[in-house]
Amino acid sequence: AQRVTQPEKLLSVFKGAPVELKCNYSYSGSPELFWYVQYSRQRLQLLLRHISRESIKGFTADLNKGETSFHLKKPFAQEEDSAMYYCALSGNNNDMRFGAGTRLTVKP
């Protein structure tokens, strides 16, 4: 069965510090991995997907198939990055599953 694990429920860093949100997955095929973000009082929205290999709002994520990880990183956190972050996995049968989420707080 496919599973997405985000080990940290809460993460707090100071403005300007690096941030890394961890995501591990289990899947027997070739999954597509995503990061979604939910800002306060807004809808859940896509932040980035591994297949695009792009940087959005300074965030990057690298798919490591050997470690089955897809950690989200940003070298210098900003206060506006404070939000709930969800790692998600899409499998071969059209489903999409999410992790438990990590609440990131960036302190001034």
Added chain:
Amino acid sequence: DVKVTQSSRYLVKRTGEKVFLECVQDMDHENMFWYRQDPGLGLRLIYFSYDVKMKEKGDIPEGYSVSREKKERFSLILESASTNQTSMYLCASADRRNTEAFFGQGTRLTVV
């Protein structure tokens, strides 16, 4: 502007009632999803559909059913609401490849 619309923002129902949550998308998406969102548990997949009249169970389908009679509409049904179904319910839609999921605003259901 893409849109996924859930019929109610807040809903209060009594235990034992049959509850319908409606979701409509205007993007001609093949895939539609229902999740419940609970603190500490994240988004848990209840059901999803990849085509009209097609449905697949997610991880927590017990106590729920779904209906997809038209491509744009995906309904979640609580056959007999219970207090442990009090939660935030999120609907989402995506193209066939799940390139990007678009979410509704959520329905906060309280069962009393």
